[in-house]
Amino acid sequence: MFTWPEPNKSFVSATTSSETIDKAWYFLVKGSEIAVNLDAQERWQPFTEMDVARFSAAEQGRHFLGSMGDIACFAIEVNDSPGLSFSALRMVLGKFDHLMAGLVGRAVQVCNWFHNHQFCGKCGAKTIIHKQDRAMLCRECGIASYPRLSPSIIVLVHRGEEVLLARNHRFPDGVYSTLAGFVEPGESIEQTLVREVGEEVGVNVKNLEYLGSQPWPFPDSLMLGFHAEYDSGDIVLQEEEIADAQWFRCDNLPAIPGKKAISRWLIDDYLHKLGIAVSP
Numbered sequence: 015m016f017t018w019p020e021p022n023k024s025f026v027s028a029t030t031s032s033e034t035i036d037k038a039w040y041f042l043v044k045g046s047e048i049a050v051n052l053d054a055q056e057r058w059q060p061f062t063e064m065d066v067a068r069f070s071a072a073e074q075g076r077h078f079l080g081s082m083g084d085i086a087c088f089a090i091e092v093n094d095s096p097g098l099s100f101s102a103l104r105m106v107l108g109k110f111d112h113l114m115a116g117l118v119g120r121a122v123q124v125c126n127w128f129h130n131h132q133f134c135g136k137c138g139a140k141t142i143i144h145k146q147d148r149a150m151l152c153r154e155c156g157i158a159s160y161p162r163l164s165p166s167i168i169v170l171v172h173r174g175e176e177v178l179l180a181r182n183h184r185f186p187d188g189v190y191s192t193l194a195g196f197v198e199p200g201e202s203i204e205q206t207l208v209r210e211v212g213e214e215v216g217v218n219v220k221n222l223e224y225l226g227s228q229p230w231p232f233p234d235s236l237m238l239g240f241h242a243e244y245d246s247g248d249i250v251l252q253e254e255e256i257a258d259a260q261w262f263r264c265d266n267l268p269a270i271p272g273k274k275a276i277s278r279w280l281i282d283d284y285l286h287k288l289g290i291a292v293s294p
């Protein structure tokens with residue numbers, strides 16, 4: 015079957031752990047970097063209790079994320095420490111399966127949220143951790159600050175056997191992808207999609223089809239993936255953002271993002287609908 019991963023039902027999110035913990039996974043975070051821990055086969059794995067004890071001097075604080083069955087999952091904020099090496103989340107996220115990518119992204123986002131909300135944004139008073147919720151609470155004015163999520167749309171625009179792909183100025187050479195953009199206050203997701211496609215490449219779309227979502231923790235996005243049918247208009251680039259955009263025949267695509275990205279899945283799913291073989 016050709017489906018985006020099902021929600022992971024075995025992970026249960028929570029903010030406080032039980033008193034006794036038998037097994038635990040630890041994700042060590044420094045800024046937007048994650049500490050690397052490889053097993054004998056060079057595969058990334060979470061740190062264990064024993065590992066964490068070795069780096070206790072570097073620990074700045076810990077956050078319970080929730081449980082995977084009987085495994086308690088924690089994010090730990092750390093400083094540099096001899097024996098710890100870090101990778102930027104962006105460099106390693108694609109190497110994880112969806113379960114681990116979700117946990118690692120969650121760990122980095124929770125640590126960053128905590129770090130960035132030590133003081134109230136309204137009155138400047140020191141905040142405290144909310145007793146039940148994942149929130150930082152101001153006792154002076156009562157404002158609670160939750161981890162920020164920034165929803166965005168990501169869309170494959172199609173026209174029969176062609177798809178519209180674009181290059182952002184930041185993309186690696188030759189790589190084309192689907193269009194994306196952030197939701198603005200007051201907008202529905204559908205309005206965002208139509209506006210962003212219009213702004214970035216100048217075309218009008220119709221028949222929007224929602225297919226799935228992907229957390230994108232750079233730093234706090236949630237991407238909502240769509241297919242949309244071309245309606246009218248010629249390509250006109252938003253030049254500050256888009257270096258190039260073209261219609262590509264589905265049997266002759268340029269370089270596109272890797273398999274772990276929702277953009278790739280949106281493309282592969284469309285090829286699949288047309289009966290075109292998708293590379294594994």
Ligand SMILES: [Zn+2]
Nearest residue numbers: 134137152155
């Ligand atoms: Zn306040």
